[in-house]
Amino acid sequence: MAMRRMRGGYEAFWSLALLALMAATFRLWLPASWIGTGDYPAVPMFDLAKVGLTQQAAGLVSFAATLAIVVACFATVGLGRSRLTWPIIAVSLATAVILDQHRLQPWAYQSFLYAILFAAAPRDESGRLSESTFRLVRLLTISVYVFSAVGKFDFQFLHTVGQDFLKAPLQWGGVDVSAWSARTRLIAAASFPGFELCVAIALSWPRTRMLGVWMATVMHLGLIAVLSPMGLGHSPGVIVWNAVMAMQAWWLFAGTVVEVEDEPNTEIRRVGALPWTVVVIALVMPIFERAGYWDHWLAWALYSPHSSRVTLQIHESAIDQLPEEWQAAITADDDPDRWHDFHLGQLSLAVRKVPSVPQARYQWALADRIIQQFGIENQVRGKVQSASDRWTGERDEQWWTRPDEFEKAGKQFWLVP
Template sequence: MVAQQADTSLLANDLIDGSDRRDRTNLPIRTQLLLIALECWSAACAICLLVATCALWIPSANREIPPIPLITACVALGPAWDVMALLSLTLGLFGLSSCSVWTLSLCLIRSKGEELPKYAVAAHATVLRTHLLTLRPSNLYTVRRVSLWLIVAGGMTLVLLDQLRLQAWFFQLLLFCLVFLLPTPELRLKWLQMMVISIYAYSAIGKLDYQFLNTVGQDFLQAMVRTFGMDCQNWNGTVRVLLASGFPICELMLAAGLCFVRFRRLTGWAACLFHLTLLWLLGGQLGHSWGVLIWNLQFAVQALLLFALPTARPGNLCFVFSTIGKHSLATDLTLAEQRVRWFAPNFLIQACLVLAIVLPATERLGWWDHWPSWALYAPHSSRVQVWVAPHVGESLPIALRQIIEQSTKDQPENQVNTGIEIPLATWSLQVLGVPVYPQARYQLGLSRHLSTIIHDQYAIRAELRSFAGRLEGGRTIQELFNADQIHSASAQFWLNSQPRSFRSKSNSP
């Protein structure tokens, strides 16, 4: 039995690490299989999320909301680039999920189910026994790494071509793929745990402010107490704010509990319960989109695979410093000789991961975007409010006109005549199935697009609003009174706010 488990562990090493070294890992086979299962689960959820938000990824000249590249150099690129990048991403996701399933099946077959948990034995696919045993581990290893690089390359290209694609779940996918490229299971487990802990921590910190506690947090609280037949609208304001703060405090407690070995497995189960509760709250009570629900389900299972079920204990907070050392960050561990190579792939990958963990701390300074900082359901983000004159309403895109008609039908006529507010968030959800990118830079790009299709530079105005203060919720407001001022305001941003040039100028009939 011991010999069979050792043989299975070596097989997992060969399949995932592509090496004949026999001292590569000290992780139990159960934990290695859980890491492989996490790769499969991440790829499967990404495929589901791509399908749920397909309008965002498929290029179309008839799309009402134009793609706004992340950098100016991509503005002139045509839709063929989107197609090639999407093909690369799709091939990579299917390749990664297939390799993970094959690897799990081979390991389970070799182990014959001994000393493995019941859920792993149940996952043993009998239909795969007949042909998977003939596959060579080196082939699976090569396909797996090529698939991961295809995902990273295709995903980064898609984001460069349209910054709205930098959804929080997609950013997490790219980071996880970089972690999966690291050479040893121990290193992958450490970085995955650090990454998830940082997500919980930054998400909680982003919500502990005036805006969340008095807006979105109140919506969450009202939806929760309504289940018990209560209405919190008449409760004391201070009490309601304190109760709303329970949501980010729970996230902060999860982040703290996952940092310590003694509480890690229990906190992993608590994180799973937390996301299942969010599934019920966001889906059953607030009617959020499929993308939100799928991502929360992904986090629930992810908490089990990373924290609740593994038997390995890589350590508590001190493993952050042990990971970033001479023998991991600056060393190419795929080499037999442990030589320092400061430009080795493993060094560059881990340098990117360090930045992904550190840079969200600069979000409130305006140096890092809100979604990559895990500011989720945090309404303090910078934004743009846009108004157009009523006489140019017929020039607007069809879906946007329908949204405006629905939202203004109960408003007094004199209020409508002063200007029609453009609901950018609702427009994005209806046309693309995703929330509008919570960044003033991107929303200014949408304003620029609208200014080009109404053909009257004085029929549009906008307000550029900074992120809200943490304690009082105040914002700095810059007023833009015509199309020229809207275009000129783009110069204050480091990144691009100009829509792609191949888009059609109008979607009006």
């Protein structure tokens, strides 16, 4: 009975989690005119004009999708109408992301997967989901930890972000890691993904599941501390997601687990083809992330700097044409050539207070919209960089200095307007 109460409560829990995550990243979801981010361009997945959508109409559809998610989440919590609400949430999340790829945050993708599972899986007479459905949710959760950990056994993580993760907590105790040997620092940085992989393994077996719950809790609380303002100062959405994941570990894995024998043998087959298809895609496609056939965040490449990207520079003569708030993303000129680095990731944090999508496709499209919006085609230059090699950290680079070269660089991407 306790397990079945947990199943019903989990849908309400994730609805509240989705609301909290959207609140923490509200600049992604509310109309730009309401929050003063109108100059920051939305990047849809295709040219909306081809389907007859003006910018104003797209804004109205986007707001309607956000409102539908909020209403459906409250209905799930307050009315228990989850059989009806999850399809609305799934469709609305997809619509919101299609209209602006910046919303394709990892937790939004996770919520979309859950919404499809909850919408398509069968329910009993009282409307409760089966244990087999929750096995799929647990499998997806474990896969997040597995792919996140494997993605960090990487030259870039061990030499950059991993070192930051190492320095932040140790400096609170007055420990100077710069005095350590390079080998020691790399081994210490590798302990982060190593611990995360151990969490995934522990959660996979009933006998070690509670140990995994405690390990996951420690890991997420540690990340909250490291990423908080007293540490690396990451965005609120990242902090909230780690809190949600810590609570989810208790909700999904703690306590007595109902095994297959407690339900009919046909239960797994009764989950249905669509939920299994979604789970298989979510488990298999991250394997192709490094080859460029799956997005980095959709492969749970979290805090992992091996992702593809666009590096942008802007000429000094064009800087004054940009909004004043954007100046925080432009660095000083280190040499007398009058070209300044224009960091798209910093721009996202400065204006929308969320991380930029770590994907060359999105960043190229964002740069294209900025260039066209401010008419600075001949005052920018840069390069498109591939995902880095796991062992050497090296990347393939495609430089561009002219508008035609920039357009040519963008022809390699799908899902750009």
